[in-house]
Amino acid sequence: MQKASSWLLAGVLGTTTATAHAATLEERMAAFEARASAAEKRAAAAEQQTQALARELQQIKLATPTLQPAVSNATAIAAPTVDTRLAKLEARQQSMEKQGSTANLTDGFSFKGYARSGLLINDGLGGGRGGPYSTPAGSVGGAVGRLGNEDDTYMRIDLSKEIYAQNGTRSKFTVSIADGVESSNDWTADESSLNVRQVFSELDHVAAFKGNSVFENATLWAGKRFDRDNYDIHWLDSDVVFLAGTGGGIYDVQMSKSWRSNYSLIGRDYGDFSEGGLNADVESYILTSNQFFDNGQWQWMFNAIGAKKNDFSSRTNEAGLTPADSGLHSMLANHQKNFFGREGFFKTALLYGQGLGAEVKNIGSDGELIDDARALRLALYGETPIAPGWRIGPSLLAEQSKDRYVKGDNYRWMTLNLRLANAINSNFEMAYEMSWQNMNLDPKGYLQRNAVDGNFWKFTVAPTFKPDVGDLLTRPELRVFASFMNWSSDLDRYSTSDTFGMTDFRAGGVWQYGVQMETWF
Structure with missing residues (x-):
């Protein structure tokens, strides 16, 4: 009985930890999307923001594989959503890079x-x-x-x-x-x-x-x-x-x-x-x-x-x-x-x-x-x-x-x-x-x-x-x-x-x- 309780506690803690990781990832993604949206409006700083965007994308890509093995089935289901967001952010980054200095002149x-x-x-x-x-x-x-x-x-x-x-x-x-x-x-x-x-x-x-x-x-x-x-x-x-x-x-x-x-x-x-x-x-x-x-x-x-x-x-x-x-x-x-x-x-x-x-x-x-x-x-x-x-x-x-x-x-x-x-x-x-x-x-x-x-x-x-x-x-x-x-x-x-x-x-x-x-x- 005591052993079963320990397994249950460990499972709860594991799920909680995985959920926390997922929540942290979701928060980071939401914050990142907000920053990317603001970057598009701030045309005068487009080049610097594009570079920052690339660095953050790389960090998220590196972090995502280490989190996935620890998440529960519910978190695993959410993974495709994360991948979809990453794909959209990458497309946005490429669009900004193509616009380059031209965006600085025309935006706004x-x-x-x-x-x-x-x-x-x-x-x-x-x-x-x-x-x-x-x-x-x-x-x-x-x-x-x-x-x-x-x-x-x-x-x-x-x-x-x-x-x-x-x-x-x-x-x-x-x-x-x-x-x-x-x-x-x-x-x-x-x-x-x-x-x-x-x-x-x-x-x-x-x-x-x-x-x-x-x-x-x-x-x-x-x-x-x-x-x-x-x-x-x-x-x-x-x-x-x-x-x-x-x-x-x-x-x-x-x-x-x-x-x-x-x-x-x-x-x-x-x-x-x-x-x-x-x-x-x-x-x-x-x-x-x-x-x-x-x-x-x-x-x-x-x-x-x-x-x-x-x-x-x-x-x-x-x-x-x-x-x-x-x-x-x-x-x-x-x-x-x-x-x-x-x-x-x-x-x-x-x-x-x-x-x-x-x-x-x-x-x-x-x-x-x-x-x-x-x-x-x-x-x-x-x-x-x-x-x-x-x-x-x-x-x-x-x-x-x-x-x-x-x-x-x-x-x-x-x-x-x-x-x-x-x-x-x-x-x-x-x-x-x-x-x-x-x-x-x-x-x-x-x-x-x-x-x-x-x-x-x-x-x-x-x-x-x-x-x-x-x-x-x-x-x-x-x-x-x-x-x-x-x-x-x-x-x-x-x-x-x-x-x-x-x-x-x-x-x-x-x-x-x-x-x-x-x-x-």
Whole structure:
């Protein structure tokens, strides 16, 4: 009996030992698989990790035969699973070795961009004129329809690289390069405005924030960039709001289940001024709070702007007045994921600014504004199908501002725009655009501009090829077009330096034709 008990105890101990070995092996395999998966994400260290992978595989291969004789039948059944895992890990290792240094370059890399390029010809077979800001109201942000009204080549490319740290934190570096010219030549180096528009880095999935409900999904950033939540009315080539500069901030602070917050501090430069031995490097600083409620349906943005040296004793604006050294800006926006209950979307924004904040679109970018400047702007736009094969994109942009650059000046304008598309087949549609703008501008002689009151009209027809029809925002588009524009003759005397009023571009009706491509990805 005692002998039988000893055999039983030995058997139990043997099985326990074998099971422990098996458990240890399973743990090692699980840990190893996790490390291999992380290695694939960490592209920058791919070669070192491949070598480490090879060493660990060899160790496991050496250890496995010594364990198998001691395991029980249950553990022996699990052996094929171990072999299968080893085979998969070996295949992964071979794949990584084949990728080699190429994986370091491509893993986590992304390439995005926007571009347009086209030819604009007037009815006299000369160079066409135009642009979304070609009217007198364009001097204060009054854009008109862009279809068949662009004569430039513009491109921007965004290059990004993502890297994961061992603790799971993701870093992302982005650089944006842009250029724009109006020449039709292939070599335009002398006219190029090539520029690095963004250089910034971000951190998200931050390991130190895990378990913190407020900051767990937050993104930290610093550098030169456009604010992530800028948005525009594409038909007008006008941002609803555009915040950009150099600084830092944090996105997606989760205040509650349906409330998230963004905060940033951004700097801009108004230039260097020197007079009478006094020097001023004039910079402005924008402190931003951007609040999103009801899962992003409502947005409230507030900006405080300061530029203490902008009222430097020797610094005046183009009207000879002391510019503002501070300002406030606010926007209340509603983002609907449908078009009044129909398929599509609709957005509304009301913007207000004073002082340096009276440039309500490009926040903090205008250092000429005076303390008394005030501006109120309304933006409405959306897109929806209206009949089989037809889609419509209406928009309205209107602003009233006063005391901007001179006491008593007054700028009032409103743009109504309608983009229509009729799908003919899977790759071809007829696009149409109608645009009307009313303006009453009284600049009080600022920049030798005269008071005007009148209207602008444009109608464009554009046969268009694209990869797939059914959405006004699908790109690329290859277009030919014909545009008719006309405007009140009073607008010709607004300024001797703007587009309107030039000897070959006066009121009375202008036809323009062209071909254009536009793409983004």
